[in-house]
Amino acid sequence: MTNTLQDVLNWIDEHLEESLQRVEDFLRIPSVGTDPAHDEDTRRAAQFAGDLLSELDMDTTVHTTPGQPMVVAHDDGPGTGPHILYYGHYDVQPADPLELWDSPPFEPVRVDGEEGPKIVARGAADDKGQLMMFIEAFRAWKAVTGSVPAPVRILLEGEEESGSDSLEPFLHEHAKELESAVCVISDTGMWTPDTPAITTRLRGIIYLQATLHGPSHDLHSGVYGGAVVNPINALTRIVSQLHDDHGRVQIDGFYDDVDVDEALLSEWKGLNFDEAGFLETAGLKTSMGEASHSVLERVWARPSCDINGIWAGYTGPGAKTVIAAHASCKISCRMVPNQDPRVIMDALKAFLEARTPEGCRWEFEEFGCNPGICVATDSPWLQSARQAMNQVFENDAVLIGSGGSLPIVGSFQSILGIDSLLVGFGLDSDRVHSPNEEFSIARFRHGVRSHAAMVEAFGALSS
Ligand code: BES
Ligand code: MN
Ligand code: MN
DSSP, X not given: OOHHHHHHHXXXXXXXXXXXXHHHHHHXXXXXXXXXXXXXXXXXXXXXXXXXXXXXXXXEEEEOOSSSOEEEEEEOOSOOSOOEEEEEEOOOOOOOOGGGOSSOTTSOEEEEETTEEEEESTTTTTTHHHHHHHHHHHHHHHHHHSSOSSXXXXXXXXXXXXXXXXXXXXXXXXXXXXXXXXXXXXXXXXXXXXXXXEEEEEOEEEEEEEEEEOSSSOEEHHHHTTTSOOHHHHHHHHHTTSBOTTSOBOSTTTTTTOOOOXXXXXXXXXXXXXXXXXXXXXXXXXXXXXXXXXXXXHXXXXXXXXXXXXXXXXXXXXXXXXXXXXXXXXXXXXXXXTOOHHHHHHHHHHHHHTTOOTTOEEEEXXXXXXXXXXXXXXXXXXXXXXXXXXXXXXXXXXXXXXXXXXXXXXXXXXXXXXXXXXXXXXXXXXXXXSTTOEEEXXXXXXXXXXXXXXXXXXXXXXX
């Protein structure tokens, strides 16, 4: 390790409490990007992040877009080589159901956990706590040496959790300004609390809202029951056919283009996945799904289909005897690389259409149609990130897959022509998108230290 890096790592430890307070201030802003009622807060979060970067003397602009603002910052550092783009999202998932939180979601608290103290708040791990790791690493470099050791650009968006609608037009418009050699993202997980990981595969996602319309209006269920179609009966019957009794998805051609990379699967076997531990993070003892594939393979390399919401009819207190005029659901399918999400979206609609009861019609609305992602594993950036993390972790970084989706990685590939380096510090047990989301302070510290080591290594590589 260079003496300078050692000084930077020491600085990070000495100033950790101040870093955590900045993270907590950020977490206090309820930037629920998808909810118009929080537009003001979401803009405030963009400004907060922009101010942090300006404070570091980075050339920072908070751009307005038709959706939420984009924060862009530049720092040429002392380097002359290609830039490294750092991406993060300052929007968070809605916090509801609020009653399931042990403390208010936007009032961060520190609670003791298995890895020591942790911060509990919406966005602690996804993604405010994680994007703050590279910002704090830059701060440490600036404090100790006066500059960041590689030329960097930073892009923070506020629509990741709602589909990143403004991102692609923005990338097209600002392609020149954002030109970089690689994009670094901290929005994924580690392998274990002491084993860092680089994610090389992500699932894509298609999302469809479907409403089945039947009678012209809600009907008395005694006057009409048994004689006319009930959209709730019909919709639940139809969606129950999406899977067979063994958990296999029944949409036509669903598995046709699923690639099976035997080499990758055997590499993953070597990770010795703790299946029981994984199920425990979900409060379960048994898994469900395609029995011919391991749990790890089902999440990382098999497509899936889930109903994410379903609503219709009377759900208030007591009884109301009614046949609802319509019933709705939200269905998403996770895609793996090589599957064409458009083909699967059309096949899903065809599946529903083919089962339309007489007298009914479907109304569809799409919320995203994104492919699974593979990133190159032989890039010098990835190698150099791995080596850099060896300086702060005892264990070598492993290459993993992920069941989650980051559609922006595909946009960076197709619009900017660059691959992403996914170095995240979350864990499955962080309860992202759920009540009581958390991020351990130990992993935050490791993340800041890792980013400090990585940016030094990138500087060496890019000069
Ligand atoms: N950070 C997550 C994605 C993720 C989660 C990656 C866990 C790896 C492990 C991201 O913020 C997210 O939630 N993405 C959405 C994408 C959707 C809104 C288009 C997802 O995966 O549901
Ligand atoms: Mn995220
Ligand atoms: Mn998320």
